[in-house]
Amino acid sequence: MSILPDLFLTFAKIGLFTFGGGYAMLAIIENICVERRKWITHDEMMNITVIAESTPGPIAINCATFTGYKKAGFIGALAATLGMITPSFVIIFLISRCLDNILTWTVMANALKGVKIAVGLLILDAAFTMIKKMPGKKLQRTTMVCSCIAMLLIHLFAWNFSSISLMLAAAAVSLMIFIVSGAPDLKGGAGK
Amino acid sequence: MLKNILRKYGDLFFSSFRLSACTFGGGFVIIPLMRKRFVQELGWIGEEEMLDLTAIAQAAPGAIAVNASMLIGYRVAGVPGALITVLGTVLPPLVIISVISLFYQAFRDHAVVNMVMAGMLCGVAAVIFDVVRGMIGTLLRQKRMLPAAVLCGAFLAVRFFSVHAAIILLVCGAVGAADAWYRDAAGKGSAKR
Numbered sequence: 407m408s409i410l411p412d413l414f415l416t417f418a419k420i421g422l423f424t425f426g427g428g429y430a431m432l433a434i435i436e437n438i439c440v441e442r443r444k445w446i447t448h449d450e451m452m453n454i455t456v457i458a459e460s461t462p463g464p465i466a467i468n469c470a471t472f473t474g475y476k477k478a479g480f481i482g483a484l485a486a487t488l489g490m491i492t493p494s495f496v497i498i499f500l501i502s503r504c505l506d507n508i509l510t511w512t513v514m515a516n517a518l519k520g521v522k523i524a525v526g527l528l529i530l531d532a533a534f535t536m537i538k539k540m541p542g543k544k545l546q547r548t549t550m551v552c553s554c555i556a557m558l559l560i561h562l563f564a565w566n567f568s569s570i571s572l573m574l575a576a577a578a579v580s581l582m583i584f585i586v587s588g589a590p591d592l593k594g595g596a597g598k
Numbered sequence: 599m600l601k602n603i604l605r606k607y608g609d610l611f612f613s614s615f616r617l618s619a620c621t622f623g624g625g626f627v628i629i630p631l632m633r634k635r636f637v638q639e640l641g642w643i644g645e646e647e648m649l650d651l652t653a654i655a656q657a658a659p660g661a662i663a664v665n666a667s668m669l670i671g672y673r674v675a676g677v678p679g680a681l682i683t684v685l686g687t688v689l690p691p692l693v694i695i696s697v698i699s700l701f702y703q704a705f706r707d708h709a710v711v712n713m714v715m716a717g718m719l720c721g722v723a724a725v726i727f728d729v730v731r732g733m734i735g736t737l738l739r740q741k742r743m744l745p746a747a748v749l750c751g752a753f754l755a756v757r758f759f760s761v762h763a764a765i766i767l768l769v770c771g772a773v774g775a776a777d778a779w780y781r782d783a784a785g786k787g788s789a790k791r
Binding site: 421422423424425427428429431452453455456457458459460461462463464465466467468471472475476480483484487490491493494495497498499501502516517518519520521522523524525526527528529530531532533534552556573575576577578579580581583 | 618619620621622628654656657658659660661662663664665668669672673677680684687688690691692694695696698699700702706710713714715716717718719720721722723724725726727729730733734737745748749752753756757766767769770771772773774775777778
């Protein structure tokens, strides 16, 4: 199948050019796989985000596996995942081999600090896009704002609260709303 | 001798496999657990070295958890070690997500599943906001003008002028480097930083 090299190369490019880990990658995966390649739809991308966050494993790997699987089954998943890790492997190998003291160069360390600012912003932008593209249901936006406020409060009181328990709580709340309101209009759900 | 090497490879594989299979969330969650396993329990890596590895894992492109496991494998047992730890880290999500994808077509049009997914998406947004809050918080605690100014500028560029992400990364990196170079020069010229 000719899509395998394509999957491998696309995810290698994503892996090579994203700094700052999985969350920063979400925006770029959305940009390439949804808008440019049209491999998956926006709604599928949102579902992948949810699944990637609530299953074990690095988020970037989860996204690559899901997209690859959808396009070409297990072999496709393998190709996309391999593509994702190959650039990191080469770069890490080179760093460990030749540039052991790379972080002691002041200029290098400061350039990385600058990059870190950009990474934080790109992640924030991904979250904004997520909210903006959400189907226009007041209920969901309210839930989202509430869970963000909850997260801030949790931080303020320094409670130990893992992201997975927050996800479970969010799932429980939406199930409850579903039961209370009978069968609401589901066209606004994340899957449609 | 051979037996010892094999046992080390086995330990590396199963340690990274277990960490990857049981940890929810990305690199920020898994690195403290890696430290616990490889520094405190196995004693293969020093505390200082682990800090360096963490910094490199975050600075290099790609997934942070994968980078960290590669670095640990490489330090412990060279290239074969790195291959083994990567395999151990990637295998659990590869299998889990493939199984989920298999059933995805069947359950994605189900009303209840949709509702739960929509609710969990809100949770994801909250988690993402929390990560950003942490990153920007450490930034503002330095109490310097430049990072705050760069932050505002980059925000405007991304949000309202839709500048490409790669350009933002490059410019921010360049500003950081120039700042270091300038402060270095100023520090040599006069005594005030």
